[in-house]
Amino acid sequence: MAELSYPLGEHHRSEVRAQTGRTADELTVEAVRAGRVSAQDAAIDPQTLLRQADFAERGGNPQLAENLRRGAELATFADDDVLRFYDALRPGRSSAAELEEIATALAAGGANRCAALVREARTHYLRRGLIS
Amino acid sequence: MEGTPGRSLRSAFLEDGAVSRDVVVPEYPELGLIAFASPHDPEPSIRVEDGRIVEIDGTPEAEFDLIDAFLAAHAIDPTVAEEAMGIDDLSWARMIVSTDVPRTDVLRLVEGATPGKLARVLSLLSPLELMQAMAKMRARRTPSIQGHVTNRIDHPLLIAADAASAVALGFRELETTVPVLRDAPLVALALLIGSQVPAPGALTQCAIEERLELELGMRGLTTYAETVSVYGTERVFLDGDDTPWSKAFLAASYASRGLKMRFTSGSGAEVLMGAAEGKSMLYLEARCLAVTRAAGSQGTQNGGIDGINVTGSVPNGMREILAENVLAALYGLETCTGNDTQMSASDIRRTAHTLPLLLAGSDFLFSGFGSIPTYDNAFGPSNFNAEDIDDYMMIQRDWGFEGALRSRDDATLLPLRRRAAEACRAVLEELELLTFDDAEVERVVHAHGSLDVAQEQTDDTATAGDAVIERGITALDVVRALAARGFDVEAERVLEMTRQRLFGDHLQTSAIFDEEMRVLSALTDPNDYTGPGTGYRVSPERQTEIARVRQERTHADLLAEQAPHAGCVTLQETGPAAAKVRPDEVVIGVSPAFAKEVWLTLSGVTVGEALRQLLAGIEEEGVHARVVRVTHSLDLGMVGWTAATLSGSGVALGIQGKGTSLIHRADLPVLANLELLSVAPLIGPEHFRALGRNAARHAKGGKPAPVILPESSAAMGPRYHAKVVALITRESACLEPGPARAVEVSWPS
Numbered sequence: 001m002a003e004l005s006y007p008l009g010e011h012h013r014s015e016v017r018a019q020t021g022r023t024a025d026e027l028t029v030e031a032v033r034a035g036r037v038s039a040q041d042a043a044i045d046p047q048t049l050l051r052q053a054d055f056a057e058r059g060g061n062p063q064l065a066e067n068l069r070r071g072a073e074l075a076t077f078a079d080d081d082v083l084r085f086y087d088a089l090r091p092g093r094s095s096a097a098e099l100e101e102i103a104t105a106l107a108a109g110g111a112n113r114c115a116a117l118v119r120e121a122r123t124h125y126l127r128r129g130l131i132s
Numbered sequence: 133m134e135g136t137p138g139r140s141l142r143s144a145f146l147e148d149g150a151v152s153r154d155v156v157v158p159e160y161p162e163l164g165l166i167a168f169a170s171p172h173d174p175e176p177s178i179r180v181e182d183g184r185i186v187e188i189d190g191t192p193e194a195e196f197d198l199i200d201a202f203l204a205a206h207a208i209d210p211t212v213a214e215e216a217m218g219i220d221d222l223s224w225a226r227m228i229v230s231t232d233v234p235r236t237d238v239l240r241l242v243e244g245a246t247p248g249k250l251a252r253v254l255s256l257l258s259p260l261e262l263m264q265a266m267a268k269m270r271a272r273r274t275p276s277i278q279g280h281v282t283n284r285i286d287h288p289l290l291i292a293a294d295a296a297s298a299v300a301l302g303f304r305e306l307e308t309t310v311p312v313l314r315d316a317p318l319v320a321l322a323l324l325i326g327s328q329v330p331a332p333g334a335l336t337q338c339a340i341e342e343r344l345e346l347e348l349g350m351r352g353l354t355t356y357a358e359t360v361s362v363y364g365t366e367r368v369f370l371d372g373d374d375t376p377w378s379k380a381f382l383a384a385s386y387a388s389r390g391l392k393m394r395f396t397s398g399s400g401a402e403v404l405m406g407a408a409e410g411k412s413m414l415y416l417e418a419r420c421l422a423v424t425r426a427a428g429s430q431g432t433q434n435g436g437i438d439g440i441n442v443t444g445s446v447p448n449g450m451r452e453i454l455a456e457n458v459l460a461a462l463y464g465l466e467t468c469t470g471n472d473t474q475m476s477a478s479d480i481r482r483t484a485h486t487l488p489l490l491l492a493g494s495d496f497l498f499s500g501f502g503s504i505p506t507y508d509n510a511f512g513p514s515n516f517n518a519e520d521i522d523d524y525m526m527i528q529r530d531w532g533f534e535g536a537l538r539s540r541d542d543a544t545l546l547p548l549r550r551r552a553a554e555a556c557r558a559v560l561e562e563l564e565l566l567t568f569d570d571a572e573v574e575r576v577v578h579a580h581g582s583l584d585v586a587q588e589q590t591d592d593t594a595t596a597g598d599a600v601i602e603r604g605i606t607a608l609d610v611v612r613a614l615a616a617r618g619f620d621v622e623a624e625r626v627l628e629m630t631r632q633r634l635f636g637d638h639l640q641t642s643a644i645f646d647e648e649m650r651v652l653s654a655l656t657d658p659n660d661y662t663g664p665g666t667g668y669r670v671s672p673e674r675q676t677e678i679a680r681v682r683q684e685r686t687h688a689d690l691l692a693e694q695a696p697h698a699g700c701v702t703l704q705e706t707g708p709a710a711a712k713v714r715p716d717e718v719v720i721g722v723s724p725a726f727a728k729e730v731w732l733t734l735s736g737v738t739v740g741e742a743l744r745q746l747l748a749g750i751e752e753e754g755v756h757a758r759v760v761r762v763t764h765s766l767d768l769g770m771v772g773w774t775a776a777t778l779s780g781s782g783v784a785l786g787i788q789g790k791g792t793s794l795i796h797r798a799d800l801p802v803l804a805n806l807e808l809l810s811v812a813p814l815i816g817p818e819h820f821r822a823l824g825r826n827a828a829r830h831a832k833g834g835k836p837a838p839v840i841l842p843e844s845s846a847a848m849g850p851r852y853h854a855k856v857v858a859l860i861t862r863e864s865a866c867l868e869p870g871p872a873r874a875v876e877v878s879w880p881s
Contacts, residue, residue, distance in 0.1 A: 006637065006656070007635065007637035007651040007653075007655075007656060008635040008636070008637055009632060009635035009637050009649075010637075010650070010651070012635075013635075017634070018634050024634050024635070027627060027630065027631050028627075029611060029615050029620065029623045029624055029627055032608055032611045032612050032623075032627065033615050033616065037608055039351075039606055039608065042352065042607075042630045042631070042633055043389070043390075043633075044389065044390035044634055044635075044636050045634070048634065048635065048636050049387060049388070049390075049639075052636045052637070052639055052640065055640060055655060056640060056641075059641065059654060060236065060239060060240070060464065061430075061641060063206060063207070063425055063426055063427070063428045064429075064430055064640075064641065065428075066206075066428050067380070067383050067384055067387055067427065067428020068428070068636075068639060070380075070381075070383075070384035070387070070388075070428070071384045071385075071386070071387025071388040072388070073388075074384055074385060074387075075388040075389075077388070079347070079350050082346075082385045082388065083343060083346065083347065083385075085381065086342075086343070086378060086381050086382050086385055087343065089375065089377055089378035089381050090373055090374055090375070090378045091370045091373060091374070091375060091378075114381070114384065117377060117380060117381060117384075118377070118381070120205060121375065121378070124196075124198055124201045127201075128197065128198055130198075130370075130375075
């Protein structure tokens with residue numbers, strides 16, 4: 001997608017695609033009734049999240065932009081994996097080695113920013129004695 | 133009653149008042165029971181080495197706790213830090229308030245400031261300056277409002293109907309929660325359906341345990357999340373079962389599914405969890421908000437929240453709450469500003485908590501106005517609840533501020549409630565989750581709350597909730613079921629909420645959908661307030677809508693009760709009134725519209741009955757009476773005095789159509805009197821009779837004890853004043869110059 005303007009739903013309704021490649025216009029009640037729409041057809045595409053990150057950055061909020069870029073990385077991970085990674089980061093859930101494994105898994109899936117976040121957490125959890 | 137030694141009856145009375153049920157405490161800084169500037173708050177500082185933050189508020193890098201470390205890595209911009217921290221506190225405070233310094237300039241500097249610095253700066257602002265700062269710094273220009281929609285038995289149809297009512301009233305975000313966790317999937321589903329019945333686009337949320345909340349969002353059964361809690365000390369953060377990093381990951385998880393999300397924090401939480409580290413409430417909240425910004429949350433719910441009663445117990449507590457809200461705006465966050473927990477047993481005190489923020493404006497004025505009755509609020513009572521909705525509408529009307537709600541009558545609400553309940557029932561049937569009979573739908577439609585429906589708390593809702601999870605039911609199943617049962621409009625609207633996830637426009641700061649599905653966010657609708665004539669202004673159309681409240685009565689409405697009593701007495705005018713016919717007479721002067729255009733006094737006594745009682749009282753004393761109509765003035769003093777100048781005894785009664793009466797004497801100044809019954813709504817037949825008697829006694833040279841009306845503390849002015857004005861317009865219309873006229877009184881047989 002080239003130069004896109006916010007809001008996408010207003011200006012680019014027929015161009016924005018789900019992860020499956022279908023557009024919002026293809027998500028019709030008839031298609032749903034006919035069983036021709038899957039949950040993935042309603043899954044936001046990483047590219048769209050990156051565009052939103054650009055809008056946030058231009059709007060003066062680099063942290064929100066960073067969050068949307070992390071979201072773009074996670075968009076293609078399965079629900080269960082996302083839930084599992086989140087749980088692993090909560091206090092007392094994982095060892096340092098387990099956090100490193102998660103970081104590796106994230107990086108392997110192209111989620112380098114998320115991997116960095118997990119490694120950063122690991123460093124500080126270790127320093128504060130939360131994990132060993 | 134007598135006082136006891138050392139204790140007055142006034143004190144006894146006050147100690148019985150609602151506000152005396154509120155317990156407040158002195159400041160205990162060591163416990164964190166201090167609003168601003170604890171002696172244990174750190175001296176604000178920052179140190180940057182090689183582009184890295186190595187000291188925050190007196191703590192060197194080696195001693196950073198998890199929060200400091202997270203802020204150093206993600207919150208504070210090292211390139212702005214020295215500039216921002218170098219500005220003295222007072223200059224900072226003035227920049228925040230000044231309409232000459234653009235909002236965006238302030239936002240840029242905040243990126244380099246530490247929590248300690250900002251907390252100290254905000255402690256310098258007065259309540260009025262905080263309001264000004266809120267008006268200037270909040271992200272979205274157009275204020276909006278969130279409502280709680282819950283009930284004590286997790287009744288799904290009632291949730292759907294109440295969601296429809298809430299959206300009809302103007303709520304754009306609906307938050308629910310459940311007494312029984314397993315009910316959550318069904319309640320979220322019902323809320324989603326009901327929320328789309330009156331108009332498209334309201335966002336819905338189910339506040340439960342973080343992981344399940346995310347799962348419901350992933351399935352599209354909710355469209356945003358809010359209860360992502362952060363805390364200001366490391367220990368409480370960990371006790372809350374998260375770290376800044378796990379919360380940041382959670383924020384990214386929501387974004388990855390196209391779900392709107394905001395964090396939540398609020399003063400008092402650290403005190404309640406016993407680990408405030410002796411820090412002031414505002415300082416700890418500043419740390420929470422810095423974490424919120426650092427983690428990339430677009431917004432926050434803050435301003436006391438669950439800790440409001442702790443904050444409310446210390447001096448300056450409410451100023452601290454408003455300062456928290458301003459601080460959230462300073463961090464560039466969507467402000468969803470509390471007012472969602474009952475702050476006081478006193479109506480005056482809880483209103484005083486909320487009003488300044490209402491007048492200043494906020495992205496969401498409430499992070500949960502209780503749209504349902506207090507007893508049904510599964511979060512606990514909000515600061516404003518369904519019982520207060522008309523009060524809120526009236527306050528909005530009084531001040532003409534944007535309170536984001538509008539009055540809706542039953543003719544509008546009942547069909548929407550029915551549609552929502554029917555749609556929800558159809559989906560639950562279609563998905564083979566639960567069934568409800570017609571009678572229950574009927575009860576739900578008309579219910580004030582869950583006490584008005586038949587269903588009791590049952591495990592069926594939880595079992596159906598389990599099925600939603602186990603069968604992997606999503607918003608698409610809801611769309612399919614709605615369409616299968618003929619709810620095409622609702623099917624399309626629920627599907628549109630799903631489609632919107634593909635765009636992600638609502639992930640930007642302060643984003644909501646209006647009723648035409650336009651995105652209002654910090655990007656499309658940025659707050660551009662720079663003083664009078666700028667920023668959000670209530671449009672003339674909206675003013676008209678705000679003015680239309682349930683209690684509004686036209687003059688025609690107010691006068692409608694007069695007509696049935698027309699002719700209750702006939703006053704036949706026979707020419708100019710004679711003067712001083714006999715020495716033992718009392719003349720009764722009636723006002724221009726009395727028994728002509730005005731037939732019912734404010735106490736509900738007809739003018740015929742009032743006149744009959746005055747005459748009877750005079751007759752009891754063996755004194756003669758005459759009636760005259762004064763037409764050149766509607767002033768009661770002038771009416772009575774004019775009659776007195778015609779009276780052989782010099783004594784007269786005066787009476788207006790609304791019932792206000794007096795005894796006058798010709799030698800007194802016009803505006804004086806012998807006796808006055810001024811509170812017309814309290815004047816009953818017996819008082820008119822006693823007043824007639826006293827007039828006769830004055831005529832005989834006696835000194836009667838005055839008539840005393842019953843004591844009352846009721847608010848007469850607001851109740852009767854509009855009617856008084858309407859009746860006065862009728863008196864005024866009957867004004868004619870010329871002398872008083874004699875009248876013959878006759879009664880219908």
